[in-house]
Amino acid sequence: MTVKEVSGKNNVCDRKVFKEIFKRLSGDIYNFLYYKYGPGNNPEDLMQEAFSKLWSNCEKVTPEKAKSYLFTIANNSMLNELSKKKTALTYRNNSTVKSSTGETPEFIYEENEFNERLQKALDELSEDQRVTLMLNRVEGKRHKEIAEMLGISRKAVEKRIYKALAILEKKIGKI
Amino acid sequence: MKRESIITKWLRGELSDEEKDHFEKSEEFRLLRKIDASLQDFKSPGLSERDEPEAKTPSNERFLQRKRNRRFRYASIAAAIVLFSLVTVLWMAKPVTDQVVINSSGQDFLYLPDSSSVSLNKASLITYDPQDWESERALTLDGEAFFKVKKGSTFKVKTSQGEISVLGTSFSVTDREDYFEVTCFEGIVSVNFDEYVKTLTRGKSFRSVDHVVTLPDLLDGGESSPAWLRGETRFRSLPVRTVIRDFERQYDVRIYTGDIDTNSIISGSFVHDDIDVAIQGITIPLNCRYKIAEGKITLYK
Numbered sequence: 001m002t003v004k005e006v007s008g009k010n011n012v013c014d015r016k017v018f019k020e021i022f023k024r025l026s027g028d029i030y031n032f033l034y035y036k037y038g039p040g041n042n043p044e045d046l047m048q049e050a051f052s053k054l055w056s057n058c059e060k061v062t063p064e065k066a067k068s069y070l071f072t073i074a075n076n077s078m079l080n081e082l083s084k085k086k087t088a089l090t091y092r093n094n095s096t097v098k099s100s101t102g103e104t105p106e107f108i109y110e111e112n113e114f115n116e117r118l119q120k121a122l123d124e125l126s127e128d129q130r131v132t133l134m135l136n137r138v139e140g141k142r143h144k145e146i147a148e149m150l151g152i153s154r155k156a157v158e159k160r161i162y163k164a165l166a167i168l169e170k171k172i173g174k175i
Numbered sequence: 176m177k178r179e180s181i182i183t184k185w186l187r188g189e190l191s192d193e194e195k196d197h198f199e200k201s202e203e204f205r206l207l208r209k210i211d212a213s214l215q216d217f218k219s220p221g222l223s224e225r226d227e228p229e230a231k232t233p234s235n236e237r238f239l240q241r242k243r244n245r246r247f248r249y250a251s252i253a254a255a256i257v258l259f260s261l262v263t264v265l266w267m268a269k270p271v272t273d274q275v276v277i278n279s280s281g282q283d284f285l286y287l288p289d290s291s292s293v294s295l296n297k298a299s300l301i302t303y304d305p306q307d308w309e310s311e312r313a314l315t316l317d318g319e320a321f322f323k324v325k326k327g328s329t330f331k332v333k334t335s336q337g338e339i340s341v342l343g344t345s346f347s348v349t350d351r352e353d354y355f356e357v358t359c360f361e362g363i364v365s366v367n368f369d370e371y372v373k374t375l376t377r378g379k380s381f382r383s384v385d386h387v388v389t390l391p392d393l394l395d396g397g398e399s400s401p402a403w404l405r406g407e408t409r410f411r412s413l414p415v416r417t418v419i420r421d422f423e424r425q426y427d428v429r430i431y432t433g434d435i436d437t438n439s440i441i442s443g444s445f446v447h448d449d450i451d452v453a454i455q456g457i458t459i460p461l462n463c464r465y466k467i468a469e470g471k472i473t474l475y476k
Contacts, residue, residue: 026222027221027222030219030221030222031219031221034219035219039219039220043219044222047222072285075286076285076286079286079290080286083290114209114213115213115216118210118213118214118217119217122217133214134214134217134218134219137211137214138214138215138217138218139218143186143187151275151305152305152306153306156306158183158186158187161186162179162182162183162186165182165207165210168210169203169206169207169210172206172210
């Protein structure tokens with residue numbers, strides 16, 4: 001991600017170009033934040049924020065770089081939000097800090113027991129494993145595409161999916 | 176591992192017809208299919224309106240909530256890649272780099288994979304490998320930057336002229352009656368005691384015995400933790416009564432000193448696992464004798 005000024009008209013300051021990028025990528029950025037960090041961390045807001053930051057910096061970004069720029073900004077904004085949250089928890093109440101580290105997530109009492117176990121197992125995957133797995137199995141993204149989205153190698157994508165499935169298999173056991 | 180390669184091949188869609196046939200009959204395949212199917216229930220709700228999505232804040236903190244209407248469908252492995260324009264083709268053809276280069280023409284700010292952050296001044300360049308970050312936190316810098324480093328493994332900044340390593344911090348604190356001491360083992364700590372504010376670097380100590388403040392050098396060499404963590408209490412230039420109190424705590428005994436001067440200063444050590452050997456750690460420097468009975472020790476000249 002280079003942040004040099006881009007000369008000429010090859011940047012995303014064109015409203016039409018920007019709108020097209022938004023149409024194509026807003027869903028992906030949203031999904032990335034949703035699967036990695038969960039619904040409780042305002043993935044939609046932060047997705048919007050990423051795009052508005054892209055717009056403010058439009059002269060510096062070419063359409064080719066927009067995708068990696070957006071993913072990086074979105075991830076950074078989320079990490080920023082999360083670190084603010086952590087501090088807030090620490091100062092508010094000491095006992096809350098204890099419970100926020102390493103406590104098992106609440107079960108959702110669903111009729112389907114299998115999904116209940118799957119829910120718990122998903123929560124226990126690492127963020128990276130989870131987002132990679134969901135983008136592939138649920139959003140249908142190919143390994144190569146995921147590799148570009150997340151800025152890792154294709155091999156790393158395969159490894160994460162393999163590991164995630166192995167963990168899910170282990171935790172869920174038999175059908 | 177055979178299982179590993181089969182699954183990997185399956186994930187890549189590289190199984191031969193024969194292997195596929197065989198795999199699809201396995202118990203594991205059944206489980207994986209069921210997991211795949213159920214994962215669809217955890218699909219993200221997506222954006223409300225594609226063109227101008229409203230800012231919605233989900234009310235539930237729970238992660239990956241199930242959708243209300245369950246729709247079982249298998250994830251399509253072969254997703255259609257839509258080619259809008261030459262621009263899109265260029266994106267897909269872009270090689271995946273495994274090193275990130277951040278070059279700032281103005282000031283710049285970024286988070287590293289572990290949430291440590293870097294602020295770059297104008298005309299500065301940093302390079303690092305995000306994939307490798309978990310095993311080694313190292314980057315190169317050419318120019319000027321400000322780092323905020325999260326706790327973790329050693330953080331290294333390499334420049335053409337020198338290398339900077341960020342160390343952790345470790346220190347011990349003793350807070351007993353009339354005896355207060357802080358020793359820094361690594362990093363820097365600041366001690367606030369009465370009207371004193373003292374900064375300690377590695378190997379330095381702050382001590383107050385009966386409100387007399389000293390800055391002794393208590394570490395001999397490259398210790399990285401206090402001796403009492405390794406089965407031995409060491410004391411340097413402490414009054415006898417302070418050492419005795421520590422001994423009493425360690426062995427759960429009462430020590431009677433008669434008319435021995437407990438204000439005299441001694442140095443030495445005592446082990447934690449042998450009371451006979453240990454008490455001599457005190458009696459020898461004190462030049463006295465001892466008698467051990469049930470739960471009590473008597474010292475006498």
